[in-house]
Amino acid sequence: MNGEVVMDIRGLVRRYGDFVAVDGVEFQVFRGEVFGLLGPNGAGKSTLIGMLTCVLAPSGGEATILGFDLLSQRERIKKVVGLVPQDLALYQTLSARDNLAFFGALHDLKGRRLKERINLVLGIARLEDWADRPVRTYSGGMKRRLNLAVGLLHEPQILFLDEPTVGVDPQSRNHIFESIRQLTAEGLTVFYTTHYMEEAQSLCHRVGIFDRGRLVALDTPKNLIQQARSRTLEVGVLSLPAAVLEEVKGLPGVEQAVLENSILFVTAADVTAAAVKVLSLLQQKEVMITSVNTPEANLETVFLKYTGKTLRD
Known part of the structure; x- marks a missing residue:
């Protein structure tokens, strides 16, 4: 090139x-x-x-x-x-x-x-x-x-x-x-x-x-990928009411929150601080959590950052 x-x-x-x-x-x-x-x-x-x-x-x-x-x-x-x-x-x-x-x-x-x-x-x-x-x-x-x-x-x-x-x-x-x-x-x-x-x-x-x-x-x-690194939190849930999802979106420091296939994708500038707030809220709302993950950034997380949704077939 x-x-x-x-x-x-x-x-x-x-x-x-x-x-x-x-x-x-x-x-x-x-x-x-x-x-x-x-x-x-x-x-x-x-x-x-x-x-x-x-x-x-x-x-x-x-x-x-x-x-x-x-x-x-x-x-x-x-x-x-x-x-x-x-x-x-x-x-x-x-x-x-x-x-x-x-x-x-x-x-x-x-x-x-x-x-x-x-x-x-x-x-x-x-x-x-x-x-x-x-x-x-x-x-x-x-x-x-x-x-x-x-x-x-x-x-x-x-x-x-x-x-x-x-x-x-x-x-x-x-x-x-x-x-x-x-x-x-x-x-x-x-x-x-x-x-x-x-x-x-x-x-x-x-x-x-x-x-x-x-x-x-x-x-x-x-x-x-560097721009999106360490900015994403993935929380597995059995179910998540729409009202709770809206509360997650309104938490301080949360930039985006998307629920797809029982996974709550959250992006934040400080993912560690956001994780504490998100998990605390979910526990207060008695949401059953099945997994918590902060994945390595890839183009999937880049797409989430810029569009507010995940890239799926």
């Missing part, structure tokens, strides 16, 4: 009637980095990717992709970016090789060049031994890897991966990760959306926390 800006996003907006799916997003992406966008399903991640790959037109804002204007040079941008969509876009009755030949033709690849690119991306996806078998015989993970190969076929400079590991087996997930690391080492820029915090934490150079169409935080995983 170097300091060359390949994407400059300035106030992008996408509306559907009165609903704002992407709300004034601003950030930059640098050449050779894996830029992660972490957020729950429905946060607007796919809508943002749709705009950046010229599938959707922005309702407002500006952006340049590799120096090309997002509003006036859309066809130029399409030639230099690749998209691996969340939904599989493959012909099930065709082989992997025939799928790649079809999509290659859409990018004006032909002859020896097309054959070379097909063989190369089949190798990246580790599908050489299955290249001539119908896609309908593939596992879900193999189809995801072929989807990746299609996105790489025309040799893009920026690759957009939208939830690329949903429903895949661990082996295919590892193959995808290894491919991404190899390609970025060679200079490819990757824009990676996910709602799996462990993926963003292990794979991405920088991570944006995305919620309800807004980018609420952006930094390296290490820096984001």
